[in-house]
Amino acid sequence: MKDEQYYYYLIYKPFNTLTQFKGEGDTLADLYDFPKDVYPVGRLDKDSEGLLILTNDKAINHQLLHPKFKHxxxxxxxxxxxxxxxxxxxxxxxxxxxxxxxxxxxxxxxxxxxxxxxxxxxxxxxxxxxxxxxxxxxxxxxxxxxxxxxxxxxxxxxxxxxxxxxxxEELKVEGMKIGEVKKIAQDRLYESVFGDRKYKPQARLQKAEKRFSTDVLKPKSGIKKLGKRNFKRPEGEESRPNKPTSNNKPNRFKSGKSNKR
The missing domain is CATH 3.30.70.1560 (Alpha-L RNA-binding motif)
Structure with missing residues (x-):
């Protein structure tokens, strides 16, 4: 199975342009012929301008937009x-x-x-x-x-x-022209946003999904049941008395007289 091909673009979204590919008025489709599976990470209002990331890397979307990451x-x-x-x-x-x-x-x-x-x-x-x-x-x-x-x-x-x-983060709009589209390499984007050229958000998401999957609760096949430990008590240490069984367990209430009144 072939590895999925990821695309990353930086654009300077113009004023009065919708952060989508279809709709009335100007859209992102008017700026460049993007691959079909690419979408914007987050959004900018129609009356706002500036830097926007477009990609088909879903893990980037999660990592950048979830509030807990505080980008x-x-x-x-x-x-x-x-x-x-x-x-x-x-x-x-x-x-x-x-x-x-x-x-x-x-x-x-x-x-x-x-x-x-x-x-x-x-x-x-x-x-x-x-x-x-x-x-x-x-x-x-x-x-x-x-x-x-x-x-x-x-x-x-x-x-x-x-x-x-x-x-x-470290990705900047400075130096770009309004409406400009730039393709960016994955390692450069990862380094600029996550501080690591080899960052692997996809792998992290996959691990998280496995960790919370009900499948991980099933015992693995081939695992032997654990037997009793071969435990030796140190020399000189008295052995613990056997736990009384139901037959020889002392009855604190046993007496010659009946407890019934």
């Missing part, structure tokens, strides 16, 4: 107004946002003000108000709630004007 995703956020240090402190500590009509307190994040990053102009351009300045924030999170970054900056008083995913 870092960096976003460059252009906000309305001059971001303050107090607002950045709140973002670092965590803020309350609404997720599926419930309050969610975000995990601690990395937040700092940055100079305007070297990005191409967005098409269409953002809606700026001439009398209100804008500023840029680098915000790194380990969660992935719906529209989380936008909700976070809005909660501290700075609405989002433009949102670009700048990186996933």
């Amino acid at each position: 870092k995703k960096e976003y460059w956020v252009q906000v309305e107004g001059e971001i303050t240090e107090d607002a950045l402190k709140q973002l670092r500590a965590g803020v309350t946002i609404n997720v599926e009509k419930k309050d969610h307190f975000t995990a601690p994040a990395w937040a700092k003000r940055i100079a305007e990053p070297p990005l191409e102009k967005r098409n269409p351009p953002i809606r700026e108000r001439k009398n209100i300045p804008t500023s840029w924030v680098s915000l790194t999170i380990t969660e992935g709630k719906n529209r989380q970054v936008r909700k976070m900056v809005a909660s501290v008083g700075f609405p989002c004007l433009r949102l670009v995913r700048a990186g996933i």
Whole structure:
């Protein structure tokens, strides 16, 4: 049986493009002729831009998206107004946002003000108000709630004007053009995301599946039953008295008189 062939792509998703291959409007299918079994790892909202991984490696999807692995995703956020240090402190500590009509307190994040990053102009351009300045924030999170970054900056008083995913761990969008697609080798992706060129998430998943399978509870064929141990008591140690049997077990209640009243 042939080993499955895995494909890995990095793309700079443009603004106003859906993170899917079918639908009304612009989709990923308009960027490149991808293999049929390739799909995006996670998603970016239609009005967000930036780095997206596409692959047919299902283990990558699990390892990158499950919250317990806490993979870092960096976003460059252009906000309305001059971001303050107090607002950045709140973002670092965590803020309350609404997720599926419930309050969610975000995990601690990395937040700092940055100079305007070297990005191409967005098409269409953002809606700026001439009398209100804008500023840029680098915000790194380990969660992935719906529209989380936008909700976070809005909660501290700075609405989002433009949102670009700048990186996933050590994979960066910097240097890529809007709409660009790059094929990446498996070992390079593993090293950039997991820190190990020889990382094997598939094997790890297979082991986990076997560990929790009911089959592992069945005894293996050919295993001999264990007999009694050939245990020798050290010289000089008295042997333990035999356990009384039902016939010779002492009866504490036995007496000449009946206990019945």
